[in-house]
Amino acid sequence: MEFQAETLSSPSGASLAWRRLAAQGEARATVQIHHGLSEHAARYERFARHLAGRGFNVVAHDHRGHGATTADDAPAGVFASSKGWAAVIDDAQAVETAARQHFGTLPHIVFGHSMGGVIAMNHAQERKGEIAGLAVWNANLALGSRANLMRTVLGIEGLFKKATAPSTWMDALAFKAWGKQVKDARTDFDWLSRIPDEVDAYINDPLCGAPASISLWRDFIELVERGSDENRTRMMRLDLPIHMAAGGEDPATDKGEAMDTLKARLYNARFIDATMRFDPKGRHETLNDEGYEQAMDDFANWAERVAAQAG
Numbered sequence: 001m002e003f004q005a006e007t008l009s010s011p012s013g014a015s016l017a018w019r020r021l022a023a024q025g026e027a028r029a030t031v032q033i034h035h036g037l038s039e040h041a042a043r044y045e046r047f048a049r050h051l052a053g054r055g056f057n058v059v060a061h062d063h064r065g066h067g068a069t070t071a072d073d074a075p076a077g078v079f080a081s082s083k084g085w086a087a088v089i090d091d092a093q094a095v096e097t098a099a100r101q102h103f104g105t106l107p108h109i110v111f112g113h114s115m116g117g118v119i120a121m122n123h124a125q126e127r128k129g130e131i132a133g134l135a136v137w138n139a140n141l142a143l144g145s146r147a148n149l150m151r152t153v154l155g156i157e158g159l160f161k162k163a164t165a166p167s168t169w170m171d172a173l174a175f176k177a178w179g180k181q182v183k184d185a186r187t188d189f190d191w192l193s194r195i196p197d198e199v200d201a202y203i204n205d206p207l208c209g210a211p212a213s214i215s216l217w218r219d220f221i222e223l224v225e226r227g228s229d230e231n232r233t234r235m236m237r238l239d240l241p242i243h244m245a246a247g248g249e250d251p252a253t254d255k256g257e258a259m260d261t262l263k264a265r266l267y268n269a270r271f272i273d274a275t276m277r278f279d280p281k282g283r284h285e286t287l288n289d290e291g292y293e294q295a296m297d298d299f300a301n302w303a304e305r306v307a308a309q310a311g
Contacts (some may be wrong), residue, residue, distance in 0.1 A: 003045045005068050008061070008098055012080075012090040017068035018061035019049045020102065021097035029107040029307035033060035033124070034092065034116030037220070038111050040067030040076075040207045043201075047287050047296055054300040056201045056307075057106065059099040063088055063225045065121070065216060067207050071162055077213040079165050084219040084224070085122075088168075096131075107132035107310035109303055113287065114138050114252065115220060122226035133300065133306035137245040138284055141228045142261035147221050154214050158287060163218075175211075176250035178284075186188050191284055194210070198288040215249045228262075234269055241273040242266060242301065247282025247289070275302065289298050 005017040019041055031042050031051055041060035048058040062069040064087060065078045072080040080087040096108060108131050112120025117139025124134045143150070150267055152168065157169045179188040189199050189209070202208050212220075226232060246259035253259050256278060266274040279291060284294050 003042070003048055005042070005062075008096040010091045012071070012094070014064055014069055014071035014074060014087070014088040014091055016091055016095065017047070018059060018095055018098070020099075021052045021058040022051050022103070023055045023057050026207050027103065027106055028055040028304060029109055029310070030057040030059065031109045031111055031303060032096055032099060033058065034110070034112035034119045035060065035066070036116045037212060038066070039202070042067070042209050044287070050296045051222065051300060051303070053082065054304070056300070056303060057099070057103045059095055061091065061095050064091065065213070066068065074166060077204055077210055077216055079216050079219045081192055085214060085222040088119060088223070089122050089126055092119060096127070104150070107307050109133040109135065109306055111135040111299070112137065112139065114284065117141075118223045118227050122223055124152050124236055124240070125227065125232045129240070130242070132310040133241040133243070133303065135243040137286055138247065138253055138259070140258040141224055142258040143221070143224050144194065147170045147225060148226060150217065158214050161214060163215040164213050167214045167217050168211060170217045171211035172186065174252075175237030181251040193283050193285050193289045194281070195288065197291060198285070221271070228265070229268060230265070233265070238269070238271050239273060240271065241302070241309070242271060243275050243277070243302045245277040245286050245295065247284065247286060248280035249282060250284045252284050265303055286296055
């Protein structure tokens with residue numbers, strides 16, 4: 001069972017580093033994973049192997065500007081020279097198409113963590129009724145008025161730097177600020193997990209932790225606003241199973257409040273199958289935090305139900 005990166009050409013012009021893992025035994029469905037900001041798909045190997053053991057094919061790729069994915073207009077920390085948000089969604093759909101070609105016409109479930117959850121929501125909106133289930137974990141789709149503040153900060157910083165340069169101001173307002181919210185923190189990244197070894201693995205990974213560019217943050221804001229747009233959300237099937245996960249000590253989601261807002265938004269839009277997994281002491285990376293074994297099982301149990309319903 002391998003989870004090694006291969007190259008997939010995307011219509012966006014990117015050479016995507018994507019990974020596949022076949023289900024053990026008869027496959028129930030295919031799960032497509034979207035990773036978060038300043039990380040990469042290889043970090044989800046444990047999750048992928050768990051899902052394969054439960055009968056799911058798994059695919060994942062490094063987003064533009066991350067990991068081993070390359071594109072002429074996407075150096076490290078950059079989605080694209082223009083409309084990077086659109087290129088990222090084109091890539092997501094290219095991976096879905098490749099997965100269907102490789103594994104056949106099985107139910108397709110889209111999973112995303114953090115920034116990947118924002119991408120997963122956009123992916124599902126674009127595909128409307130063509131996916132079987134959507135999982136949005138530890139994502140903030142509730143920026144509200146902060147979106148304008150972030151744009152202002154990025155605009156001022158952009159007066160002194162190229163759009164492709166790392167945004168030190170947003171890094172201070174995001175990653176560094178989140179690190180300061182953890183009491184008695186051992187490192188600046190303890191907000192990710194309560195498990196020291198998991199935090200150290202992230203810190204020591206050369207493909208993790210680098211500040212995102214000014215342009216990528218602008219694209220991220222666009223993805224959040226599109227992902228939270230009520231009209232776009234209503235274009236999805238109202239019976240689409242949606243699974244959420246949040247941690248009560250996750251500063252990146254306002255200690256889970258952003259996920260509560262998403263759940264309420266889905267309820268108000270009349271979605272009939274939206275469920276939430278909540279760990280009151282959980283930090284940002286549910287899949288790398290205390291209780292990750294149960295979290296993986298909880299997702300697999302939900303995915304089994306989704307696959308059975310999709311028939």
